[in-house]
Amino acid sequence: MAEMTYRDAINLALKEEMRRDPSVVVLGEDVALYEGSFKVTRGLLSEFGEERVKDTPISENTIIGVAVGAAMGGLRPVAELMTVNFALLAMDQIVNHMAKIHYMFGGQATVPMTIRMPGGGGSQLGAQHSQSLETFFMHCPGMRVLYPATPADAKGLLKSAIRDNNPVIFLEHELLYNSKGEVPEDSEFLVPIGKAAVKRPGEQVTIVAYARMTVLALQAAEELAKEGISCEVVDLRSLAPLDDDTIMASVKKTGRAVVVEECWRTCGLGAEIASRIFENCFDLLQAPVRRVSGLDVPMPYSRKIEKLCIPQAETIVQAVKDVVNGHY
Amino acid sequence: METKLRMVLPDQELLRLYEQMFLSREFEEHCAEQYTKGNITGFLHLYSGQEAVAVGATAGLHKEDYILSAYREHAQAIVRGADPKRVMAELFGKATGLCKGKGGSMHLFDPSLNFMGGYAIVGGQFPISVGLAFSAKYRNEDRITACFFGDGAVNQGTFHESLNWAQLWELPVLFICENNFYGIGTEVHRSSALASIHRRTCGYDIPSEKVDGMDVIAVYKAVKYAAEKVRETGRPYFIEATTYRFRGHSMSDPGKYRSAAEHELWKSRDPLPSFAKRLLEEGIATRQTLDAVEARCKAKVEEAVTFAEESPWPEDSEVYSDIYV
8 A cells, every 4th residue: 555646646557557458549639748638648649659648639529439449449448538528529429429329329339438527616716717617428338437535446447447348437526636635555455336335334324425425425424423412434446337236235233324416407417316215225214314415506716615515524513413303 | 536445454354334323223223213102211322323433433442442431322233242142132221131131222232242232321431431540551451442432421520620630641432423413402513612523632732533424344444443553552532433324312302403404415315225225346256245244134133022021020128239249
């Protein structure tokens, strides 16, 4: 184990997979010479050369389409979109092409590619650069959606994504890049796709979260423990497929659930998870499932009001107390 | 003065071009009939009138070359070698179809023929073509990528992004625009500021050429030359083939936006009879030879329809297969 940042763990995963498999190529805006706008691709160009680490024009839809074609031709491209917000320019290639080609061609084509995208809010970047679009991707069958919370999961999940024969959306939270954690140095360390992790065991309330929301949920659980409320934190890690088994096993044990999502509340992943909990655990629930969500507003710039739009540890604490105390 | 056919290709090859054009036309006309009968449903975009483009172009390519197209692609798949039986079965939605009945008319695909798909979002195949060309170059494969598209696709962002990209990365892509002058009901000059499509590549310094898409030999020669250029330079090339569809955009389009006079003018240039006439005049075929070719094509398409009719539907379980690998 070695302590490293979320950024360096992702960087290490890229390097390990590129060393292991010459069909892995990295492409995106400013990923080579500039080493990535978040410096995630640092050192790649110098180690692997310009044949494998490719700067692209600012043409997001075509970045993804080129990766789709390259994957169909036998490569394992890892495309970086500078931020998740720009994925909206590429939704045609993501949804209409990448996610459907295997199916609509009767299983005769495979698209083994990964799209890396930093996302999330909280850096005062305004309405167009602060979005949490994870639900957009979850809605579409034909692709995996991963969103790690810790450096170790970031490394292990990205390696699994690159090795997977399906298209994978790999989201990275911008505010986690500098977070640190212990990361296995084993180059065969993989985190399985589709498996959530219980990051903190507990008895009274299940908090379902992902990415930066998991970090906040763990802080909230720590606070709540001081007040005698025992929370179990389930970190989804994979948003598609969702690990229903782990979620339901936890809720069946605790009888209460709070789902935390950074995305907009309406039709968000919290609604989906709450619905699945009601469908599977209704008889065992001691309280309605509660959602803690991003507000249904375009993100404002001002620090004072931006904070209101994103779940905070305190809002999670309050939601858990409400569920435990029957205030709903 | 037209080039003598024998100076271009041997007799057998010339006859093969005629057979492929006739087979394509026959296939499409049977599709129309089966659509009317309700055996083919959904969208159906027929290629009748444009045969010289698919046939001439495919003959100018190597078997290893990738071909991608849009949603008017039955002929491209069949000319490439796809079994008409399995193409018809796909249109019927049967389990024996080229894509197990999951793709339909607009999504034919056969990797064994390097036919890399029909795509139904206008311009969607541009970036994918560039990506396939990149993978071929990266893997040192001796193949180019031929990307077919219509005149309507040239105003999509992906057109410009992909032309720029192919030239920037020095990728072997041959762009082939089938200009039939109408994007559904909108004529080229009503959608493109520069209606002379092949001139639009100057912004990317990609060499381009305009060719008569009603003349199979002209298309063949242009594509063969262009494909060699792409192979030799490793860079893109662009061909605009002017042509005409004899039917509406799809089966639901009566085509009222085109005048009868215009239609008649293009009909008089139908690539099949005009090529047949040249074959006869230059003594390459007799009427009996052509009759035999035509009879063979008709039998093949009738066999395809019977095969499609008799084929089983997909199992219900197919709904959930092939979503993930």
